[in-house]
Amino acid sequence: MANVMDVATDDNLQYQFFPVSSGSVQFKVRAANDAHIALTTGPQESDPMYEVMIGGWGNAKSVIRKNRTKPDKVEIESPGILNGGEYRGFWVRWDSGIISAGREGEAIPFISWSDPEPFPVYYVGVCTGWGATGSWKIEDGAEFDTPDRLEYKFGPVASGSLEFDYRGPHNCHVSLTTHPAEVDPMYEIIIGGWENTQSVIRYCRQKPDKVTIPTPGIMNPNEFKKFLIEWRCGRLLVRDRMSGTVLMEWVDPAPFPVTHFGVRTGYGARGQWRITHFGRTGAQPLPPTAPVAAALYAAPPGYPGGYGGNVPPPSGGAGxxxxxxxxxxxxxxxxxxxxxxxxxxxxxxxxxxxxxxxxxxxxxxxxxxxxxxxxxxxxxxxxxxxxxxxxxxxxxxxxxxxxxxxxxxxxxxxxxxxxxxxxxxxxxxxxxxxxxxxxxxxxxxxxxxxxxxxxxxx
Structure with a gap:
């Protein structure tokens, strides 16, 4: 169910960043040379940072670099690896400090390096330069597994929602936090708990649960089930993504900013997940549960003359x-x-x-x-x-x-x-x-x- 994001990069060596939840990214790129991939902890070009440079030096070499410093950690000859007239597919992976890149359809990397001092990767950036522009098709939503041990795997969130598919017998657990760790404040959504009989919303790992509903048979070990979690100003919604039905809802009177999510399974269950960050492309919007807000650029009350038409907003001055x-x-x-x-x-x-x-x-x-x-x-x-x-x-x-x-x-x-x-x-x-x-x-x-x-x- 890969969700594809189209990205265009200029000839300026300026990275465009997006969050990732798993230890790999797959993409296709059309560029004459110098397709650069950055792996970072934040959405900006800052240390610590890995860079995988494919088709550099006039499409002749590829390297792995750390913290934007030379000498490069590894360098290989890769003549003609990119093509400015057609898309070429690649993958980049990071696991236990091993950074590697390979061609689409090939399991063996063409370049890899083991970092003795690895750091967690939460963002990927892409750019082109040295005379080349690029067109990218970047895939998100790669499958990954959670073992039966009630230990969260964390990733960053890009907006006020999280879209995911889950396949498992029961106990689909999702946390929403301010850090990539199991710390308070924290929301927990448990879907298909108690041997696949009920679902709950929990706050700061405390009981009684804020919401408890019966959901017998909601999970299936042989079928991916689709869900959407949304949070806005403390209003937490859990939806069935196929029908748009709200399964659970709770309003936190003292909301906190959610920056990370975590997923896990336990109590005898293992789970398989697909997490989507880029948002829905081409999908029909879910039906709203509240009146639709006014148009974004409608003239607000008290604003002389409004914004619309040819009336520009003010700039500079008193404001x-x-x-x-x-x-x-x-x-x-x-x-x-x-x-x-x-x-x-x-x-x-x-x-x-x-x-x-x-x-x-x-x-x-x-x-x-x-x-x-x-x-x-x-x-x-x-x-x-x-x-x-x-x-x-x-x-x-x-x-x-x-x-x-x-x-x-x-x-x-x-x-x-x-x-x-x-x-x-x-x-x-x-x-x-x-x-x-x-x-x-x-x-x-x-x-x-x-x-x-x-x-x-x-």
């Missing part, structure tokens, strides 16, 4: 706050940072407990997040800064520069400013409260304060 909801990003929205997954974060604010609080919009989560009272609060209704400044000035403590861009106010009427900090691979926007001498951000379900930060200036 305005625009009412939107459900993960929508209006044209001209100010990008304030980047999530640890590489997704852009937009400058947002929302009302909470009588305060108007600056925070962040994560579009794939379908909501904005604001920090308050030590907790991260998800807000499906929020405002986005449109056409405003993007001038960030480093400062610390209570030293808010005069004229800093106003972002809101506390419930007591104290002005709040817009700040941002770097934390765990992200650049996250939040609120600066001068009387506290910190910038607060919402991250991993918590409100975190930082004395050193950047503040948004006009």
């Amino acid at each position: 305005i706050w625009v009412d939107v909801s459900g993960g929508q990003v209006p044209p001209g929205a100010v990008v304030g940072g980047q999530d640890c997954s590489g997704e852009p974060l937009y400058v947002a604010r929302a009302v909470h407990e009588g305060a108007t609080i600056p925070g962040k919009l994560v579009p794939s989560h379908g909501c904005a997040y604001v920090p308050w009272g030590g907790i991260e609060h998800g807000k499906p209704q929020y405002q986005i800064l449109v056409g405003g400044p993007n001038n960030w000035v480093p400062t610390s403590g209570s030293n808010v520069p005069p004229g800093a861009f106003p972002g809101g106010e506390t419930e007591d009427g104290e002005p709040l400013y817009i700040g941002r900090v770097r934390h765990e691979g992200s650049l996250t926007t939040g609120k600066v409260q001068q009387s506290h001498g910190v910038c607060y951000i919402s991250f991993g379900g918590q409100e975190l304060g930082f004395p050193d930060y950047e503040v948004l200036m006009p």
Whole structure:
């Protein structure tokens, strides 16, 4: 059931990244030379990093490189391995530190190297250069197995949903977490547990379960069953992907940002899985369980003249706050940072407990997040800064520069400013409260304060 993603790469040696859940990637590429594949822990070109360069040096050689440094770990002669007029198929694998690449249909790699200090690979990047452009067809959804030992295999999520097929007698377990580990906060979805008689949603590995439903015979050891898990602003849905029927639903009053999933089997069951990251291509959309949101570029209330037609959004200058909801990003929205997954974060604010609080919009989560009272609060209704400044000035403590861009106010009427900090691979926007001498951000379900930060200036 391979799901194919078409990617075009320019002659610029700039990688395009996507997440992977298994230890291999299969692809076809049409390029005259220099098809480069990067294996990384994050969606960017940074160490640690493996690179497999196929058809380099004028389509004469292929190499494996680590951390962008020479000498290359291994080099082979591979004349004519690529072709600018036709697709050539390859695979790249990584397992226990062994990095290898081979041709489609051949089990033996043409190049491989064993790293004595391996690292986990969560992302793959592709690029071309040195005079070549490339057209790629990258396959996702490779099958893999989970043993009977209740141990999660983790991978990153690319958006607010996870699509998968499962074949096994019972006990299909899926976790949603903030890290690639079994840590709280954590959602667990158990489908076909208790000898294939019931399914549950569990929070932080605690009982009683949040949802319990009878599902006799839902799993089959001889047939793949198709499911979809979705999460938006704390609303967790488990669907039968064939019919779109909602099997289970639960709303978390204090949602956290999901960045990873895990899968496992146990209690006498082994499972076979197909995980899809790229989203549905050509499939009919599932029926919604709530009213469909307004068109993304509809004129929001209070916006003079609207966005549509030939009216461009504002840019530069003072900017305005625009009412939107459900993960929508209006044209001209100010990008304030980047999530640890590489997704852009937009400058947002929302009302909470009588305060108007600056925070962040994560579009794939379908909501904005604001920090308050030590907790991260998800807000499906929020405002986005449109056409405003993007001038960030480093400062610390209570030293808010005069004229800093106003972002809101506390419930007591104290002005709040817009700040941002770097934390765990992200650049996250939040609120600066001068009387506290910190910038607060919402991250991993918590409100975190930082004395050193950047503040948004006009």
